[in-house]
Amino acid sequence: MISTNATIGKKSIIGKNVTIGNYTTIEDDVIIGDHTIIENNVSILNGARIGEHCHIHSGAVLAGLPQDMKYQGEYTTVEIGDRNIIRESVTINKGTNTKKVTRIGHNNMIMANAHIGHDCEIGNHCIIGFGVGMAGEVIVDDFANISGLTGIHQFSKIGEHCIVSGLSKVNKDIPPYIIAAREPLSYAGINLVGLKRRGFTLAKLDELKEIYRIIFQQKRNTSYAISFIENNFKQTIERDKILDFIRQSDRGIIKGYHE
Known part of the structure; x- marks a missing residue:
């Protein structure tokens, strides 16, 4: 052989x-x-x-x-x-x-x-x-899917269960459970199909959607969003993973699609 x-x-x-x-x-x-x-x-x-x-x-x-x-x-x-x-x-x-x-x-x-x-x-x-x-x-967490011809800047971090669309330029961190797309790279919703395939319940998907609605669509800064989520959302593994990821991001995370 x-x-x-x-x-x-x-x-x-x-x-x-x-x-x-x-x-x-x-x-x-x-x-x-x-x-x-x-x-x-x-x-x-x-x-x-x-x-x-x-x-x-x-x-x-x-x-x-x-x-x-x-x-x-x-x-x-x-x-x-x-x-x-x-x-x-x-x-x-x-x-x-x-x-x-x-x-x-x-x-x-x-x-x-x-x-x-x-x-x-x-x-x-x-x-x-x-x-x-x-x-x-670069750090890439479990179940991430990075599509073809994407360029990733040094020290970037890509969270678990993410999808990054093809031909993307990654120069900010990408939090877990989401789709990153468009130019410049921005939040394009949660990774609904991938998360369903891996057994995430509808209730959990709704939780993730609401967390990211606060992070990416409110008009205040990210620090306000983190504080709001911590004080108003039930503590779960996924909630804490998202908050910890954002807190530990040295480069800052990608922006919401409305920005």
């Missing part, structure tokens, strides 16, 4: 039932979990840690050096969890001294020609569309 044309580092650790295609290169400081499929012409470089049952398609380059001027050759890694699909020509750079690791969770699909920069953190069950460009230190 390992091509005789592949170049495999003698110190690399390859799990059971791993498939490695023609002209793939795997360097010494690499760990690959059981049952992973690696297609032709893949480059898996020093510092890559890949889980089980992944499928890595032709032309991908994993654990390339960070494209960051502050990187001075320090030891860093890329950690990729289980059951990830990484399509053709995806590039994932390893970390810098800031976080020392670029981390991908489990059950993600990263589509062709996407780039994930140094020190990024991607959760579980995410879809990263074709040609997405993700600069350094």
